[in-house]
Amino acid sequence: MNLIVRLLFLLLTSSRRSRLHVLDTCVTPFRVWLNDLDVLMHMNNGRYFTILDLARVDLMMRSGLWRQLKAQGWYPVVTLETMRFHRSLELNDRYNVETRVIGWDEKHIFLEQGFVRDGVQVALAIVRARFLKRSGGVVTTAELMQLSDVTQDSPALPEWVARWSEADGGMTFQ
Template identity: 70%
Template sequence: MNLLLRLCLTLLLSRRRQRLHVLDTCVTPFRVWPNDLDVLRHMTNGRYFAILDLGRIDLLLRSRVWQRVNAQRWYPVVTLETIRFHRSLHLWERYDVTTRVIGWDEKHVFLEQGFSRSGTKVALGVVRTRFLKRGGASVPTNELLAWIGVNQPSPDLPEWVVRWSQAEVGMDR
């Protein structure tokens, strides 16, 4: 229920926030709620990943990418993600999630998403996404980018992100 309420708030508030280009950094504000906490009274690890979903939705809506891909009946899925925790978030604390595209390859779009409280880094995640057609086939990244109006080459991905993305290939067995 907590995430459904947050999803509705994200959908409503994204309309009022500044429009963005898909390659801009999107900042989405949040607050730690009681049902975000674990037994140690800080935000539970799994909640971070759920909040990252909302940050990506905010970027897609504010950049008008969601409307464009939805018209094609495409949708994004997460294929790989990781997070590094630096500090804890506690009850009622305000924090921001920053979301930005850091690059792409022929099948995936990579995003960096960070949590910060009062300008201090709390956690940093990297997410690999792919867009699918309603029938299940993948949308090639060059087709996706052309459809949303991005016609520049990918920035160089950090070497560790390339290695991390390629290392998961062995898990297919």
């Protein structure tokens, strides 16, 4: 239930926060709630991934992409993600999730999402996603970039991210 509350709050506040381009860094504020904690009294590892979902929604809402995706009948799916934890988040800690697109290939969008508390990175995730059509089939990155008014080429992905993605065999939803 708390994630529904967070999602509703995010949907209400996104429209009042600054507009972004889809390639801008989106900073989404959060706080650690009691039901985010595990038995060791720090934020549960699985909760980090759920919070990432909300931060990606914030980027899509604030960039206007969400509305465009809905109109096209397209939706995002995560196909691969990894996270490195540096520090713990504890009850009532305020933190931001900083989300930015770091590149793309013909099939996927790659995002970096960092958890930052008091200017210090707590955890860092890399997420590989693609978009599907509700009518069936996949959205090419070229179609997505055209919808987003992105005309530039992808920045070079960090070498380890490219290897990580390739090691997965590039498996995708069809």
